[in-house]
Amino acid sequence: MINEQIRDKEVRLIGADGEQLGIMSAREAYKLAQEAELDLVKIAPGAKPPVCKIIDYGKYRYELARKEKEARKKQKTVELKEVRLSPNIDTNDLNTKMNAARKFISKGNKVKVTLRFRGREMAHVQASKHILDDFAEALADIAVVEKAPKLEGRSMGMVLAEKR
Known part of the structure; x- marks a missing residue:
């Protein structure tokens, strides 16, 4: 006034x-x-x-x-980056995806890790959950699981954020 x-x-x-x-x-x-x-x-x-x-x-x-x-x-805006995996991913491919996620997290972004199921892969959803768990465990030194792995339709996703 x-x-x-x-x-x-x-x-x-x-x-x-x-x-x-x-x-x-x-x-x-x-x-x-x-x-x-x-x-x-x-x-x-x-x-x-x-x-x-x-x-x-x-x-x-x-x-x-x-x-x-x-x-x-x-101010810094935190972006959500996505890393897509498939249930039959090989260890070297998984390591490449982990390095990409590590780079995103070190820059201060959050990472959404998505495990996509196609066709008959839907029958082995619970057997594939360990891929996401291993992914989170491998990045445990710099990241923390913000949103636990959850099945949403034909994909299972989790969100990793930078450790404070």
Whole structure:
């Protein structure tokens, strides 16, 4: 809220150079802001009494937008990468897939390991669960199982995340 929008009876006022001007009515504070040719901006509406500051509103909004943009820049989005396996995978192929998953996890991404069943392979679902267990065990030094192996339709999947 700025200028005339502030309808509180009394506010705590902070001057343009950051010093406390004390508690006064919103009208008096607005008059002081007009004399300084600046805006009266409510910066802490939850406080008792609300805190207002005499500042240039355009500059204030610009600073807030800059801080927000800077905070977004520092965030890292965690992606979900997928590694697909089949029940009759050979050990060397499995090691290749493990190395790929290890690379994804070390970069900070989560890895979804999917074991896909086709045709008659559906008859041996429980016998193939050990592949996912071995996969998780091999990556236990850098990863933790976030979502345990679960059968969903014709595929069994689990999610691995970086160890904290």
